[in-house]
Amino acid sequence: MAHGTTSVNANSPDYIAAAKQVERPPLVGNGRGFHWITEKICSIIEGDTPRWWWIAFFITGAISLLVPISLIYLVSTGIGTWGLNHPVGWAWDITNFVFWIGIGHAGTLISAILFLTRQKWRTSINRAAEAMTLFAVVCAGIFPAFHVGRVWFAWFLAPVPQANAIWPNFRSPLLWDVFAVSTYFTVSVLFWYTGLIPDFATLRDREVKVWKKKLYHILSFGWRSSNRQWKHYEMAYLCLAGLSTPLVLSVHSIVSFDFATSVIPGWHTTIFPPYFVAGAIFGGFAMVLTVMLPFRAIFGLEDLITEKHIDNMCKIILLTGSIVGYAYLMELFIAWYSGNPYEKYAFWNRALGPYWWSYWGMMICNVLIPQLFWVNKFRKNVVAVWIIVWGPNIGMWYERFVIIVTSIHRDFLPSSWGMFKPELNDITLFVGTCGLFTWLFLVFIRFLPVIAIAEVKGVIPEADPHFHGKEDPKGGHHV
Amino acid sequence: MANLFPKESNIVPIKIILCKVITVIVIILGITYYFTPKYTRVGYKPTQPVAFDHSLHAGQLGLDCRYCHSFGTVSSHSNVPTTQTCMNCHRQVKSNSPKLAPLRESWETGKPMKWIKIHQAPDYVYFNHSAHLNRGISCASCHGKVNEMEVVWHDKPHSMGWCLECHRNPEFHIRPQEEVFNLDWKAGDGSTKAQVAQGRELVKKWDVNPPQNCQACHR
Numbered sequence: 001m002a003h004g005t006t007s008v009n010a011n012s013p014d015y016i017a018a019a020k021q022v023e024r025p026p027l028v029g030n031g032r033g034f035h036w037i038t039e040k041i042c043s044i045i046e047g048d049t050p051r052w053w054w055i056a057f058f059i060t061g062a063i064s065l066l067v068p069i070s071l072i073y074l075v076s077t078g079i080g081t082w083g084l085n086h087p088v089g090w091a092w093d094i095t096n097f098v099f100w101i102g103i104g105h106a107g108t109l110i111s112a113i114l115f116l117t118r119q120k121w122r123t124s125i126n127r128a129a130e131a132m133t134l135f136a137v138v139c140a141g142i143f144p145a146f147h148v149g150r151v152w153f154a155w156f157l158a159p160v161p162q163a164n165a166i167w168p169n170f171r172s173p174l175l176w177d178v179f180a181v182s183t184y185f186t187v188s189v190l191f192w193y194t195g196l197i198p199d200f201a202t203l204r205d206r207e208v209k210v211w212k213k214k215l216y217h218i219l220s221f222g223w224r225s226s227n228r229q230w231k232h233y234e235m236a237y238l239c240l241a242g243l244s245t246p247l248v249l250s251v252h253s254i255v256s257f258d259f260a261t262s263v264i265p266g267w268h269t270t271i272f273p274p275y276f277v278a279g280a281i282f283g284g285f286a287m288v289l290t291v292m293l294p295f296r297a298i299f300g301l302e303d304l305i306t307e308k309h310i311d312n313m314c315k316i317i318l319l320t321g322s323i324v325g326y327a328y329l330m331e332l333f334i335a336w337y338s339g340n341p342y343e344k345y346a347f348w349n350r351a352l353g354p355y356w357w358s359y360w361g362m363m364i365c366n367v368l369i370p371q372l373f374w375v376n377k378f379r380k381n382v383v384a385v386w387i388i389v390w391g392p393n394i395g396m397w398y399e400r401f402v403i404i405v406t407s408i409h410r411d412f413l414p415s416s417w418g419m420f421k422p423e424l425n426d427i428t429l430f431v432g433t434c435g436l437f438t439w440l441f442l443v444f445i446r447f448l449p450v451i452a453i454a455e456v457k458g459v460i461p462e463a464d465p466h467f468h469g470k471e472d473p474k475g476g477h478h479v
Numbered sequence: 480m481a482n483l484f485p486k487e488s489n490i491v492p493i494k495i496i497l498c499k500v501i502t503v504i505v506i507i508l509g510i511t512y513y514f515t516p517k518y519t520r521v522g523y524k525p526t527q528p529v530a531f532d533h534s535l536h537a538g539q540l541g542l543d544c545r546y547c548h549s550f551g552t553v554s555s556h557s558n559v560p561t562t563q564t565c566m567n568c569h570r571q572v573k574s575n576s577p578k579l580a581p582l583r584e585s586w587e588t589g590k591p592m593k594w595i596k597i598h599q600a601p602d603y604v605y606f607n608h609s610a611h612l613n614r615g616i617s618c619a620s621c622h623g624k625v626n627e628m629e630v631v632w633h634d635k636p637h638s639m640g641w642c643l644e645c646h647r648n649p650e651f652h653i654r655p656q657e658e659v660f661n662l663d664w665k666a667g668d669g670s671t672k673a674q675v676a677q678g679r680e681l682v683k684k685w686d687v688n689p690p691q692n693c694q695a696c697h698r
Contacts, residue, residue: 162515162640163515163516163517163636163638163639163640163641164638164639164640164643165638165639165640165641165643165644166639166640166643210483213483214483214484217483217484
């Protein structure tokens, strides 16, 4: 901080007061040190299982059982147990797929893009966000896999030599999607696991039971925390960040191509890739806050996930939400400005047709509600934040429903117009994936360090080699 | 830090990787061999109710395929002969043979013979015999040299890949129209080179353009 300030007397009280004013709030509150961080995070795993955890575990576990039940019913009876029929051949299943895949975007954004842009506040939220990403992608993957109808032939999507001598159609964005999502999942797993290695070693060193010690030792790949290992670790982490960064942008761009490369009015739009990516980050951050705020409160992690972190995430939601709102308005503008009657009708039908409620639900939840984050007071109030983020959570589901169903239920030929109504199996499967997502997250917070211990230690003042004790206001070199 | 594992465990990861690689290779080879029609279909050789000997009838006696399978050239389906067709000859020839007892029973009662079907195209495949037989594709290309088989077996895999192989390169199989039912025919000196040379000419002459789109066989 005091580097290179030759003309100003850095020891004057005025300077110190001014410096304090513009100083960034610390990333770890209450001046917590190395030991406290380790104790705090490890105690969640090492302590007794809280009763609320068991209750939540069984409730969400029971809900997630709806997934196998719905799928067994679907496969044994047929794809018609979803409300899909002509002309709406894509409905809740693809809506849910895009919804979950979008939620999965915040994790990689936090872990990769914020890492490359050296946003140190990412450290205390990246672990949980990445875990959330993986669980969301797991939920997402269920839908297209079963949407193919004969799920036992889903492997036809893989380019392997087979007795049919046919090859996947590489000109189809649906195939690009398969590669985009599976690459995304693989890289996210690697990224997440690489970050866990030093923390597994920390858990190992604290563990008393021999079998657990051995297990953690294996999971940490025999990590010894030597300089050489840290050097390799950081290089690996940087490389993975570099690999994941384009993925954040590409995955949802490709998901948007599923629609944009078709000729359906309402889908055939060049704005789709950036609009989808912004929407994904928007929905993803909302979900990060939705799951993070409760466990922050329950485990008392306010010093690690500080107001500053929540504030930053709210601002990202505000930014991306505004981009999404701009995209909605631009779509409407182009529907009018293009002079294309089909395009114009598609949007008129969205806003005033039989699915008007989903369109206005989307507009209110995605465009209006997040605007509350302009107000500092709302960003500083965790309860308000938690309530507001349900806007994007619900709105982003509506958005996908609006895009998919309202576009195809009335296309060029009025004789083939129709309506979509979800069947019970649509609903149970979606509710089931919500349960599965929460259940997986509960398992995660009980068995793995929810916050990256090693990384958070790296952002406290003590980690600075020039640190001279808390009383030294400059925290810098001897002047 | 005390050693949690003995020194020998250093080699365990390598062993695990090696095991995984071997397992994956074994699975791939196993599936490629045992789970394709090359294995599951080729060689199917059921015992028929009457031991009809193709090598005797179509080989030694020189009966034309079309004498019994009479609709192959005019319809999509190539029929199995009725009892009447057999009895055209067997009322006179070997009319008392105990081997033909089931045939005579069928003749007397009017109940058809229960021949066991060997070549079964799936329901979703629309295969047309006449389209192939009338454009220089021999019986032997799909059924093998039946004129040499004492008991008929499934000779070719009939997988989709196998169909497409010929649809993509018909010159390897196409032959002059008059040789379609001559199962022993070979182009020129019998070499692949001669077959391909003649095949290319025929493909060009007849403007053969086998469809490769899904709709061709799956409607």
